[in-house]
Each structure stands twice: as C-alpha cells, then as structure tokens.
Amino acid sequence: MENIRNFCIIAHIDHGKSTLADRLLEITGTVTGKDLQAQVLDDMDIERERGITIKSHAIQMDYKVNGQKYVLNLIDTPGHVDFSYEVSRAIASCEGALLVVDATQGIQAQTISNMYQAIDHNLTVIPVLNKMDMPAAMPEEVKDQIIDLIGCKREDIIEVSARTGVGIQDVLDAIIERVPAPKGDPEGPLQALIFDSVFNSFRGIIAYYRILNGTLKKGEHVKFVNTTHDYHADEIGVLKLKLSPRDTVCAGDVGYIISGIKSAKEVKVGDTITHVNNPCDSAVAGFENVKSMVFAGIYPVDADDYEELRASLEKLQLNDASLTFIPESSAALGFGFRGGFLGLLHMEIIQERLDREFDMDVITTVPNVSYKVVTTKGEKLDVHNPSGLPAPTLIDFIEEPYIKAQVITKTEYVGAIMNLCIDKRGVLQSQTYLTTDRVEINFEMPLAEIVFDFYDKLKSISKGYASFDYHPTVYKQAKLVKLDILLNGEQVDALSTLIHFDNAYPFGRRMCEKLKELIPRQQYEVAIQAAIGSKIIARETISAMRKDVTAKCYGGDISRKRKLLEKQKKGKKRMRQIGTVEVPQSAFLAVLKLD
Amino acid sequence: MAGIYFHIPFCKTRCSYCDFFSSVSEEYIPKIIEAEIKELEFKKEYLNCETIETIYFGGGTPSFISENNIQQLLNSVYKNFKVCDNPEITIEVNPDDISSQKANSFFSFGINRVSMGTQSFNDDILKFLNRRHNSKQALKSIGILKQSGFKNISIDLIYGIPNLNNYEWEKTIDTALQLNIQHISAYHLSFEKGTKIHQQLKTKEIFALQDDDSVNQYNLLCKKLKNNSFEHYEISNFSLPEFNSKHNSSYWEGKKYGGIGPSSHSFNGNSRQWNVSDIEKYIKGVISNKGYFTKENLSLNQKYNEYILTRLRTNKGVSDKEILVNFGENILNHFLTEIKLLTNSNKVILTNNNNYSISEENWFISDGIIAQLCKI
Numbered sequence: 001m002e003n004i005r006n007f008c009i010i011a012h013i014d015h016g017k018s019t020l021a022d023r024l025l026e027i028t029g030t031v032t033g034k035d036l037q038a039q040v041l042d043d044m045d046i047e048r049e050r051g052i053t054i055k056s057h058a059i060q061m062d063y064k065v066n067g068q069k070y071v072l073n074l075i076d077t078p079g080h081v082d083f084s085y086e087v088s089r090a091i092a093s094c095e096g097a098l099l100v101v102d103a104t105q106g107i108q109a110q111t112i113s114n115m116y117q118a119i120d121h122n123l124t125v126i127p128v129l130n131k132m133d134m135p136a137a138m139p140e141e142v143k144d145q146i147i148d149l150i151g152c153k154r155e156d157i158i159e160v161s162a163r164t165g166v167g168i169q170d171v172l173d174a175i176i177e178r179v180p181a182p183k184g185d186p187e188g189p190l191q192a193l194i195f196d197s198v199f200n201s202f203r204g205i206i207a208y209y210r211i212l213n214g215t216l217k218k219g220e221h222v223k224f225v226n227t228t229h230d231y232h233a234d235e236i237g238v239l240k241l242k243l244s245p246r247d248t249v250c251a252g253d254v255g256y257i258i259s260g261i262k263s264a265k266e267v268k269v270g271d272t273i274t275h276v277n278n279p280c281d282s283a284v285a286g287f288e289n290v291k292s293m294v295f296a297g298i299y300p301v302d303a304d305d306y307e308e309l310r311a312s313l314e315k316l317q318l319n320d321a322s323l324t325f326i327p328e329s330s331a332a333l334g335f336g337f338r339g340g341f342l343g344l345l346h347m348e349i350i351q352e353r354l355d356r357e358f359d360m361d362v363i364t365t366v367p368n369v370s371y372k373v374v375t376t377k378g379e380k381l382d383v384h385n386p387s388g389l390p391a392p393t394l395i396d397f398i399e400e401p402y403i404k405a406q407v408i409t410k411t412e413y414v415g416a417i418m419n420l421c422i423d424k425r426g427v428l429q430s431q432t433y434l435t436t437d438r439v440e441i442n443f444e445m446p447l448a449e450i451v452f453d454f455y456d457k458l459k460s461i462s463k464g465y466a467s468f469d470y471h472p473t474v475y476k477q478a479k480l481v482k483l484d485i486l487l488n489g490e491q492v493d494a495l496s497t498l499i500h501f502d503n504a505y506p507f508g509r510r511m512c513e514k515l516k517e518l519i520p521r522q523q524y525e526v527a528i529q530a531a532i533g534s535k536i537i538a539r540e541t542i543s544a545m546r547k548d549v550t551a552k553c554y555g556g557d558i559s560r561k562r563k564l565l566e567k568q569k570k571g572k573k574r575m576r577q578i579g580t581v582e583v584p585q586s587a588f589l590a591v592l593k594l595d
Numbered sequence: 596m597a598g599i600y601f602h603i604p605f606c607k608t609r610c611s612y613c614d615f616f617s618s619v620s621e622e623y624i625p626k627i628i629e630a631e632i633k634e635l636e637f638k639k640e641y642l643n644c645e646t647i648e649t650i651y652f653g654g655g656t657p658s659f660i661s662e663n664n665i666q667q668l669l670n671s672v673y674k675n676f677k678v679c680d681n682p683e684i685t686i687e688v689n690p691d692d693i694s695s696q697k698a699n700s701f702f703s704f705g706i707n708r709v710s711m712g713t714q715s716f717n718d719d720i721l722k723f724l725n726r727r728h729n730s731k732q733a734l735k736s737i738g739i740l741k742q743s744g745f746k747n748i749s750i751d752l753i754y755g756i757p758n759l760n761n762y763e764w765e766k767t768i769d770t771a772l773q774l775n776i777q778h779i780s781a782y783h784l785s786f787e788k789g790t791k792i793h794q795q796l797k798t799k800e801i802f803a804l805q806d807d808d809s810v811n812q813y814n815l816l817c818k819k820l821k822n823n824s825f826e827h828y829e830i831s832n833f834s835l836p837e838f839n840s841k842h843n844s845s846y847w848e849g850k851k852y853g854g855i856g857p858s859s860h861s862f863n864g865n866s867r868q869w870n871v872s873d874i875e876k877y878i879k880g881v882i883s884n885k886g887y888f889t890k891e892n893l894s895l896n897q898k899y900n901e902y903i904l905t906r907l908r909t910n911k912g913v914s915d916k917e918i919l920v921n922f923g924e925n926i927l928n929h930f931l932t933e934i935k936l937l938t939n940s941n942k943v944i945l946t947n948n949n950n951y952s953i954s955e956e957n958w959f960i961s962d963g964i965i966a967q968l969c970k971i
Contacts, residue, residue: 523960546806548960551782551831553908555600555846556860559867559891562900568966580936 001252002181003068006210007126008075008090010115011100012108012467016130020100020162020171021059021076027168028061028072031241057196058208058239058254063172070176073210073239073254075195077114082343084113084471085290089195089270091117092286093210093254096124096179098171099150103129103137103159106438107145108467109408115149125150126158126174133161145435182252190214190222191280192273197264199319205261208239208254209273212284215250216257216273225272225283231259264321290322292340293401293472294347294451295384297328297365297494298354299336301574301585305360306335312358313337316350323350328385332494332578333363333588338384341367344451363576365494366591369448372399372475386496389482392533398498399475401447404429407458409466411437416461424449425500447472448498452591483508485515486529486536490579494588505537510594512540518587521545526581596679597642598649598845601631601668602856603657604874611725611795612753614787616858616872617655623874628664630881631855632671634870637884638853639675641863645851647676649683649842656712658692662700668855669704683841685710685749690728693736698743708840709740710780713750716770717763720756725791730770737774747838749778754812756784757801764812768819777838781816782831783809813959829909830958847905866892899926900969907965912945912952926970933968 011017025031057076062069077083077090091097097118101107118125127146129139143157158174160167192209200206216222216236223230235258237245249255261267269290272283300309313325324340341347347367354360373381373389374396383389405426407417411433418428418441426445433439450470458466481504485495495515499507508530515528523545530538553561575582605624606617650672652665665686672678685708686701693711701709715721716730728736733750740748750771754764771779786793786803795801804812817827825833829847832840845852854861857877860869868890871877880887893901899922906913919927934951937944944964945952953961 523957523963545960545963546810547783548962549783549830549958550962551785553830553846553905554843555852555854555862556858556869558846558862558901558905559860559869562897562904565904565962565966565969566900566971568963569969569971572966573971577936 001184001186001250003070004073004182004252005070005096005175005179006073006075006094006182006252006254007096007098007175007179008077008094008118008123009098009100010077010091010111010118011098011130012102012105012111015100015102015105015108015111016162017076017100020098020128020130020160020168021074023162023165023168024072024074024172025059025061025241027165027172028063030059030061060238060240060244060254063176065173065176071253072172072175075210075254082293082341082346084469085288085342086196086269087114088117088286089193091121091123092284093193093195094121094123095182096126096175098175099125099127099146100130101127101142101146103131103139103142104134106138106142107149107408107434109406109440109469110467112149112408112440113406113469113471119150124179125152126171126178127152127156128167128171129157129159130162132159132166133164141435145438148434184211184213184251186213186215186251188213188251189278189280190216190273190275191284192216193284194224194267194269194271194273196269197267197319197321199264203235203258205258205264205267205318206243207257207259207261207267207273209257210254211249211251213251213280214275215248216255217248218246221276222257222259222273223276223279224267225274225279226268226287227266227271229261229266230276231261234258234260262318264318268321290342291472292322292324292370293343293447294341294367294369296339296341296347296367297330297333297336297363297385298325298339298351299330299333299363299365301361301363303334308358309337309354309360309362312354312360313339315358316353320350322346330365330387330494332492332576332583333365336363339364340384344455363585363588365588366497367451368498369401369446369451371480371498373397374399386482386498387493389498392482397477398480400478400480402444402473402476403447403450403470404473405443405445405450405468405470407441407443407466407468408434409439409441409462411439413462413466414439414441417441417458417466420454420457420461421445424454444473446476446478446500453594481532483511483537484531485511486527486531487519487578487581487583488527489529490581491531492578492583495590497591504532507594508532508538511590512538514590514594515587516540516542518590519581519583522581523548524580596648596845597645597851597853598651598842599635599638599647599672599676600651600653600842600852600854600859601657602854602859603627603652603654603660604857605659606654606656607659608725608727609791611723611791612784612787614790615655618874620874623878624660624664626878627856627874628660628667630878631668634855634881634887635668635671635675635853637881638855638861641861641868642676642851642853643863644676647672647678647682649845650678650685651842652686652706654687656689656692657686658688658697662697662704665701665706666704669706683708685840685842687712688736690733690736693739695739695743698739698745702743702745707745708747708749709745710749710751710778710840711736711740713771714753715756715759716767717759720759720763720767723756723758724753734770734774737776747778748774748776749780749834749840750774750776752779752781753784754781754816755804755809757804759804759812761808761811761815765815765819768816772819772823778832778834778840779820779825780832783813810959814956817955827910827955830961844909847909847911849902849905861888866890895922895926896970898922899930903930903968904965907951907953907961907968908958910952910955912950914950916949929970930968937964937967 009017061072075090077087158170191213192211194209197207220233238255270287274280317323322342325337328338329335371383373383376396421443426443429442431441479501480498481501483497485492512528525544526542528540529536604617684706687710713733718729786796820833851863858872868888870888945954
C-alpha cells in the first residue's frame with residue numbers, strides 16, 4: 001500500500017487537464033504510440049469535440065523510480081458545475097490533487113470551488129502552472145494567486161507545458177514524494193466508495209470504486225449499502241487503458257467491478273460496496289441521491305417516434321443515472337417526456353446524444369427549475385412544469401430554489417457583473433479581492449435566473465474574463481406568475497413560463513417580439529399575445545403573407561414545381577400546428593434567445 | 596387525345612429574365628430540325644398513338660427559324676400521328692420577326708393561334724428586359740397577324756418589374772385591351788437563377804418590388820381584364836370566352852403530351868421524362884436513340900400532388916369525386932383532413948358542391964396552400 005498514489009486533477013475547462021493526463025500516460029508507458037490520440041481519457045465524441053470531461057474516468061499507471069515500483073491511480077473528473085457531485089466523490093477517493101492552472105489565464109471560479117472540496121477532504125495539493133510555453137504566460141502573477149488560495153510555498157509550484165512535455169517528470173516525482181500513501185486496513189470489513197459507473201452493451205454496468213478498507217475478491221457476494229441490492233463480483237480488476245482483471249483488489253487501490261447489473265439506476269455514485277457476510281459498520285459519508293436541477297419537455301419531432309424516443313431515453317439512462325424522465329403531454333407538442341437534468345450543459349448533452357447516438361430529432365421546450373407550491377388547502381406540490389401549476393386561486397404561495405453563485409473576474413468588469421446579477425434578482429453576499437485586479441463575488445440568487453441566458457450574458461459583459469460556479473442552497477418564497485403565450489387567441493402550453501412578477505411585463509414584450517421573428521408569415525394575420533391569467537400584457541402582429549406564387553407552370557415546370565412543393569410540405573410537417581398557426585420548432589426555445 | 600410541343604431552342608439575343616433553354620448558334624438549326632423529326636417518331640409509342648388535338652411551337656424563338664422548318668415539323672406530326680379535325684396549332688413569335696410573308700405562311704400551314712412575346716408597351720421596360728423590339732413594332736405586328744387572318748391571338752405581358760409603377764403598368768394593360776386580342780398571359784417577373792436580372796438583384800444593382808406593390812399590380816390586372824370580359828382561367832392566363840389555350844390547359848388537366856427538342860418534357864399519365872438541355876448531346880442521343888432523356892415514374896402520391904398543384908392553379912379547381920376515382924380513399928381522406936384546416940380558419944379555399952378552388956385574390960398566395968395539401 002505504501003507504493004500506491006491516488007490523485008485527481010483539478011482544473012478549469014481548457015486549462016489543459018486532459019493534455020496533462022495524456023502526457024502522464026505517455027511518460028509512464030501506459031499508453032503507447034498506437035493507442036495515442038488526444039484526450040485519451042475522454043472517450044465520448046462529445047467530450048473530445050467540446051474539450052470537456054463529462055464522465056469521471058480512472059486509469060492506473062505503473063512507475064518505477066529509484067528501484068521502487070509505484071502504482072499511480074489517476075481519477076479524471078468532470079469539469080463543469082453541472083457535475084460537481086461526481087467531482088466531490090472522485091475527490092473523496094484520492095489522497096492528492098494536481099491543481100492545474102493556466103499560466104495565461106489564472107485561477108477561475110470552478111477551480112476554486114473544487115479546490116475547497118479537495119482541502120475539505122484533506123488532499124495534498126500539488127500546484128501546477130500549465131501552458132508555460134505560451135508567450136502570454138504570466139507565471140509570477142498566477143503564482144501569487146495560487147499562493148493566496150492554498151498558502152503553499154512559491155517553490156512548490158511546478159511549471160510545466162503539457163503541450164511540449166516540459167516539467168512532466170517533475171509532476172510525477174512530486175506525486176510520489178508529496179502525496180501520502182493511502183491508509184486503511186486490508187484485513188478489515190470491505191468498504192469501497194463508488195465514484196462512477198459506465199455502461200457497456202456487452203457487460204452491463206461497470207462500477208468504479210476506491211477501496212478504503214478491506215479486500216475484494218473475485219466471485220464474492222457483495223452489497224451496495226444505499227441501494228441495498230446485492231450481487232456477485234463476476235469480474236473485478238484495475239483500470240489500465242483497458243480493463244485488467246485481477247483476483248483481488250486491496251485497500252488503497254482503485255478498481256472496477258462487473259456484476260451483471262443492467263441499469264445505471266442501480267449503481268449510485270457515492271454508494272458504498274461491502275461484503276454481505278461481513279459488512280462494514282458504516283457507509284462512506286457524503287452519499288447523496290442526485291437531484292435534477294433543470295427540467296424541460298422532450299418531444300419527438302415526428303409524433304410517430306414517441307415510442308422510439310422512450311426507448312432511446314431508456315438506453316441513455318443505462319449509462320447516465322442522473323437523467324430522469326416521465327411521460328407528459330402538451331396540447332401544442334403532443335406526447336413526450338419531462339426530462340430532469342443536472343444543469344443546462346447536461347441537458348444539451350442529452351439532446352446531442354439523442355441526435356448522435358439514436359438519430360432522434362427532438363424538440364426541447366424552455367427549461368425550468370423545480371418549484372414548491374403550497375396550495376390554499378395546505379398541500380405541498382413539486383411542480384416541474386409551468387403548465388402543471390394549479391389555478392392561481394388555489395395557490396397559497398410558491399417557493400423557488402436559490403443558489404450560492406460565485407463569480408471570479410477582473411476588477412474592471414465588477415460593475416457590469418453586479419448589475420447583471422442584481423437584474424437577475426441576485427443579492428450580493430461578499431466581495432473579495434484575490435489579487436489587486438481579480439475579484440471573487442458571491443451572490444445569492446434564484447436558480448431560475450441562470451437557466452435563461454445567464455452564461456452568455458456573463459461571458460459577453462466580461463469579454464470572457466469571468467468564471468462562474470454555483471451550489472444549490474435553499475427554497476425561498478417568491479412572487480411568481482405564470483406567463484402564457486397566445487397565438488391567434490389559442491394558448492400555447494409549451495411556451496408558458498413561471499416568472500417573477502416584476503419581470504413579467506418586459507419579458508412578455510420581448511417574448512412576443514422574438515416570436516414575431518421566429519414564426520414565418522402565414523396566409524392570414526397572426527396575433528401573438530402574452531398574458532397573465534386573462535390579462536393581456538403584450539401583443540405583436542405578424543401580417544399576412546401577400547405573395548407566394550409561381551408565375552409559370554407549363555409542361556416543363558410541373559416536375560420541378562412538384563418537388564419544390566413536396567419539400568415545402570415536409571417543412572410544414574416539421575412545424576407544429578397551434579390552432580390555425582404553423583409554428584417552427586425554433587419558436588419553442590424563443591425564451592432562450594431573448595436579447 | 597394528346598398534345599405535341601416542339602421546342603425551338605434558338606434566339607437572336609437572350610432576354611435578361613429568361614432561363615429557358617436556348618442557344619444563339621444558328622449553325623445547329625438544320626440538325627435540330629432533323630433530330631426533332633426523328634424524336635417525334637419515337638414519341639408515337641410513348642404517347643400510345645393517341646390522336647393529336649393540339650400542337651405548340653415554343654422556344655426559344657420559333658419565329659426566328661425559317662417558315663420551311665416549321666412546315667417540316669408540322670408535316671411530320673401529320674405523317675406519324677392521327678390529328679383531330681380542328682387541332683389548335685400555336686406558334687410563339689417575337690414582334691420583330693413578324694412580316695406579312697411570314698404571317699401568311701404560318702396561316703397557310705394551318706397554324707391558327709399566335710402567342711406574341713410582347714411583355715410590355717413601355718420601351719424603357721422593354722430595354723430593361725433586353726427585348727429586341729419596341730412597343731411600336733409590337734402594335735404593328737398584331738396588325739399584320741390580323742391581316743393574315745389570325746383570329747386567336749395571345750400576348751405575353753410581364754409585371755412586378757423593378758421600376759414598373761402602377762401607372763405604367765395600367766397603361767400597358769390599357770394598350771393590350773385596345774388591340775382586340777383574344778388571350779393575355781400575364782406573368783409576375785421571377786428572378787430565376789442564371790439570368791442577368793438575378794445577378795443584378797444579387798449585386799443590388801436592382802431591387803425587387805415590395806410584395807404590396809406586386810399585389811396591387813396583380814389586382815389591377817384582374818380588375819381591368821374582368822371589366823373587359825376576360826375570364827381569369829389560370830393564375831397567369833386570361834381569355835375571352837372560348838379562347839382558353841387548349842394546349843396549355845392540357846398540362847393542367849393531366850392530358851398526355853409529347854415534348855420534342857432539347858429540354859422538352861413529356862407526360863403519358865404514368866411517367867414524366869425530359870430531354871437533355873444540350874444541343875449536341877440531344878442530336879447525338881436522338882441519332883443513337885439513347886441517353887437523351889431522363890425518365891421518372893410517378894407514384895400515386897406524386898400523381899395526386901401534380902393533380903392538386905396544376906388544377907388549383909386553374910378556376911376549375913379539384914373535386915373530391917375525381918380524387919376518389921383517380922387516387923383512392925386513402926388519399927381522399929388526407930385531402931379532406933387538410934382541406935378542413937384551410938377552409939375552417941382562413942377561408943383560402945372556395946367550396947362549391949364538393950368542388951374546391953382557390954379564389955382569384957388568394958391565387959397570389961397559392962404556393963403555400965397547395966403545399967399544405969400535398970401528400971408525402
């Protein structure tokens with residue numbers, strides 16, 4: 001056990017985490033030339049293309065130094081706020097963390113919040129300054145930030161370039177020297193922390209774990225403490241570039257288990273594996289059931305594809321337990337599902353995977369958060385869909401989720417960012433100067449406000465120099481109203497939103513304006529109205545189409561004309577008929593495109 | 596019953612709006628005539644030896660080639676097909692090609708309908724369209740045609756032209772109405788790809804008319820012609836009673852037709868085919884009887900779509916009886932479902948005893964209506 005080192009990498013998106021991991025794998029000979037592709041650990045196409053890590057991964061490296069053989073377990077963690085729970089479980093599986101900071105950009109909000117988690121878990125932090133080969137690198141300034149943040153010595157910070165390979169050896173040596181060997185009792189009752197799972201279509205679910213105490217042997221009868229399911233360890237082993245089966249995995253090590261589990265729902269990140277016969281006294285602390293934060297309708301473009309969509313979502317759920325969905329129906333969109341997601345990125349990823357992996361064309365509706373409604377009769381309801389809201393007269397009050405939001409930016413953008421957050425109903429809680437020109441601002445604000453267009457606005461007003469992180473806190477009562485959209489008098493349920501009363505008027509006006517842009521002219525006039533209850537608060541009119549005609553249609557024109565009209569009909573079929581109005585799919589996301 | 600269309604792919608100059616297949620290389624004329632006569636023989640089988648009711652010389656510019664060539668083509672129809680007693684025989688002409696001698700010859704061949712490419716009676720507009728003639732020539736040619744005995748004369752007009760104001764358009768319509776002609780085809784200008792005006796539009800040298808102005812010109816046209824006893828029988832076609840173009844109507848009524856010459860289309864009820872738009876390839880292909888056309892067999896849905904798209908452009912419209920008989924119950928149900936949406940809400944479809952048509956004022960937005968009714 002003395003020769004095992006478990007570590008993770010904490011970094012902001014684009015700070016070079018995956019490239020650094022690639023270099024470590026290369027230098028330890030874990031990956032050889034023919035397997036080499038950029039971002040070895042990110043095996044989903046989406047991960048590679050977006051340059052982000054969605055799932056946690058783990059890989060074991062063998063490393064020999066001074067005649068000693070070491071086993072290094074690298075646990076690669078997701079790099080987005082949507083997945084912060086997974087990150088916390090990965091951190092809990094390690095003794096050390098590489099804090100990778102881009103020397104050209106400095107510390108970002110995401111890094112800081114993950115950093116605090118690492119410190120909470122008593123991890124040894126090795127600061128690494130990456131991208132030192134770049135002309136824009138400002139090592140001394142960024143070193144100041146790092147020293148401020150973790151209180152390390154200046155000489156502890158390792159300068160590297162993951163791109164060119166400079167300094168990688170120093171990183172390896174630091175992992176061996178500074179990260180403590182894992183502690184734990186190999187003879188004690190089994191206690192293993194699950195930090196992630198993946199789905200394999202041939203083998204079912206493969207769960208990744210870190211053994212804290214005890215020893216797991218192939219074929220043993222084990223149970224998962226929180227789900228209470230029990231299984232036989234059909235195959236266990238360690239994670240090399242590919243799965244590498246073993247007969248035993250001991251305390252301190254990181255490994256995998258295959259036990260015929262079919263669905264990811266049965267394997268919860270943060271759960272504890274123990275023996276059925278000699279169970280551990282307590283589960284590993286910190287387990288949480290993953291909760292959906294953002295909800296949106298998912299509807300098939302072609303109504304006939306409803307069953308296929310269900311099958312696709314079920315398959316996605318096999319390897320993504322954080323996705324939830326229940327059937328719902330909409331007058332405008334027909335039959336579909338209410339999806340629950342960890343956040344907006346997660347929602348985007350699901351949508352993209354439906355398209356790529358299942359060739360499913362879907363309409364996703366405006367996302368919303370989960371509200372708690374207390375009725376006049378005192379009932380408490382969880383509402384995940386504005387159209388599921390009881391009638392206003394039956395509502396006593398509504399509560400909405402709040403978050404603690406953290407923004408790190410340059411001093412020159414503080415004013416604009418404060419304005420944005422206040423516009424979004426944020427309340428300033430603290431403001432800390434990290435260095436002379438970097439500020440950390442903390443806000444409490446409603447989650448609903450960041451679901452729409454918050455990131456984009458933050459990015460544009462800070463010219464990209466603001467990083468953002470958030471954590472859900474509590475539910476608070478709010479003056480919310482349901483804003484409906486009507487097309488030629490017909491209410492469009494899929495366009496209803498719950499919104500704070502103070503914002504309802506300007507929001508309604510902007511919705512009408514945007515819809516006017518998105519809905520094509522029809523053969524007759526179309527009235528777009530925004531309403532609260534029966535009160536119309538905004539209106540736009542799309543005037544009727546005046547000219548849509550082909551001048552000539554003789555013997556030689558008929559074929560071409562027919563094909564054109566058939567194509568147009570196909571386009572119409574993709575639109576949704578709301579009463580008499582044809583509405584393109586893009587209109588259902590109008591709210592996300594408001595200026 | 597069937598029609599024959601001869602495409603004469605030659606023009607002296609190219610008009611700035613025209614995307615029809617045509618060439619200015621006169622040296623090919625004899626070979627094309629020879630090939631077209633040969634192709635006509637092949638079409639006998641395609642048209643199942645049906646009796647010919649209408650013959651149409653279009654282009655290009657049929658009046659640009661010699662009268663003899665026209666006569667040769669006409670004779671070959673009589674040689675290969677049974678022709679009915681009073682066939683409608685039309686020739687498209689350019690005003691500047693018309694002389695008494697030419698008009699007399701055409702009349703003596705049995706040609707009984709002339710369609711003249713007048714386009715406008717405003718010389719500035721004619722120049723913009725790159726027409727060879729001026730308005731004076733057009734008026735003169737109409738006189739010559741009448742003198743030669745023609746009693747069924749049609750002229751083409753174009754509106755919706757950049758810089759054509761309502762006043763000038765009205766003057767053109769008034770001039771046309773004073774000519775005592777029997778038929779007017781009036782087209783809204785289209786900016787077809789590959790034409791000069793399309794290029795000019797792209798480079799913002801010219802600007803398309805606002806839709807409202809286009810509609811005003813269309814409404815003016817409809818009103819004036821109606822007041823002068825013209826029947827508006829197709830979106831772009833008006834005639835005095837009994838002077839509908841039989842040949843063109845056959846396209847909209849789903850009748851068979853054989854199109855002869857490069858780029859010509861043919862239809863026999865079950866398939867459409869179109870000849871290659873290349874003079875040399877056409878000549879070579881016809882000589883070897885292969886590879887000069889592309890054929891498309893029509894599915895039931897496609898036949899229905901063509902029925903809807905052609906017939907709703909006419910004042911005859913469509914009937915559910917015809918749909919049931921020709922396309923079956925399944926398609927009729929589709930039609931009735933879609934038509935309900937259109938009649939319920941926006942009244943763009945006129946209903947009369949299970950007969951459906953698009954009203955004159957809604958013809959100007961008919962593409963979307965027809966697309967709605969298509970079945971895919």
